[in-house]
Amino acid sequence: MTDTYEQHIDGFGTVRIRPLDPEADAEAVHAWVSDERAAFWGMTGLTRAQVADTYAHMATLGTHHAHLVTKDGEPAALLQTYEPEADRVGECYEVRPGDIGVHLLLAPATAAGPRPGWTSALLTAMSSYVLLVLDRRRVVVDPDVRNAKAIARFARQGFRQGPEVVLPEVDLPDVYLPEKRAQLAFLTREVAFPGDHA
Numbered sequence: 001m002t003d004t005y006e007q008h009i010d011g012f013g014t015v016r017i018r019p020l021d022p023e024a025d026a027e028a029v030h031a032w033v034s035d036e037r038a039a040f041w042g043m044t045g046l047t048r049a050q051v052a053d054t055y056a057h058m059a060t061l062g063t064h065h066a067h068l069v070t071k072d073g074e075p076a077a078l079l080q081t082y083e084p085e086a087d088r089v090g091e092c093y094e095v096r097p098g099d100i101g102v103h104l105l106l107a108p109a110t111a112a113g114p115r116p117g118w119t120s121a122l123l124t125a126m127s128s129y130v131l132l133v134l135d136r137r138r139v140v141v142d143p144d145v146r147n148a149k150a151i152a153r154f155a156r157q158g159f160r161q162g163p164e165v166v167l168p169e170v171d172l173p174d175v176y177l178p179e180k181r182a183q184l185a186f187l188t189r190e191v192a193f194p195g196d197h198a
Helices: 026-034 036-041 048-058 118-133 148-156
Strands: 005-009 013-019 064-071 074-082 099-106 138-141 160-167 180-188
Touching: 005 118, 013 118, 026 036, 026 048, 026 074, 036 099, 048 064, 064 118, 074 118, 099 118, 118 138, 118 148, 148 180
Parallel strands: 099 138
Antiparallel strands: 005 013, 013 064, 064 074, 074 099, 138 180, 160 180
């Protein structure tokens, strides 16, 4: 797995994607997941220590990875990548070779207000990382069906809508995830990077 990735986006700045440090990054991540707007992330009731423990556990897995995304050195987003066949989403669609699953949580807007182009730029960098650097053919996302804003955002970025599915409950000693009704969407390398024929 590539440890860090950096991309300069004209008119936006430098985006860097690096492995999440469960302890050092816990303060920022806890603030993001505790925010009301992050309700669909499913971690709003956790303490800082529980958030750190969650990502420390993820760091032991070979199939799920957490990354901190920064913009010009400032924390901007939490990116999680995973192998769909090792995740509950793999029970809900036909996984193809070269698929990679992604969850993306953006940092909330600052007191400065709305940030035009922010989401598009971060999604562009994330797509470059997972499709080109990690050499994958297709990205799958599974936003909650009630999260119309995320579904529309992915569509604008070129994701093609897939089926609406019910992700089964996960109840393990280290992980609990309630059942989730999700809208799958897919972005292929050919759509994201039409000039790339690798």
